Amino acid sequence: MQPVKHIVMWNLRGESEQERSANIQKVKLEFESIRNEIPGLKVLEIGVDISQIDYACDVVLYSEFESISALKEYASHPAHLRVRDALGNLRTHRYQVDYLS
Numbered sequence: 001m002q003p004v005k006h007i008v009m010w011n012l013r014g015e016s017e018q019e020r021s022a023n024i025q026k027v028k029l030e031f032e033s034i035r036n037e038i039p040g041l042k043v044l045e046i047g048v049d050i051s052q053i054d055y056a057c058d059v060v061l062y063s064e065f066e067s068i069s070a071l072k073e074y075a076s077h078p079a080h081l082r083v084r085d086a087l088g089n090l091r092t093h094r095y096q097v098d099y100l101s
Helices: 019-034 067-077 076-088
Strands: 005-014 041-048 059-065 092-099
Touching: 005 067, 019 041, 019 059, 019 076, 041 067, 059 067, 067 076
Parallel strands: none
Antiparallel strands: 005 059, 005 092, 041 059
């Protein structure tokens, strides 16, 4: 099995800097809560942008899976679906890259 890296970046909603910051923390906490629940998930990190460059994303998810099949199973795993539902429409933009390492 060849390991797979899964990277997702989001920009999040927020009428104020406080609201956007609260949404960023919610994304971070929700994903960190499933770190040990997903079979085949080897690494999960959530990074919050510190550059404040206008073209930067707010949050990045960096994860590594044992295989392509483990990544596919993650997509429909109840813990991942719970996070996706909890975050609802917080995002304004989403970018993703999956690659073999």
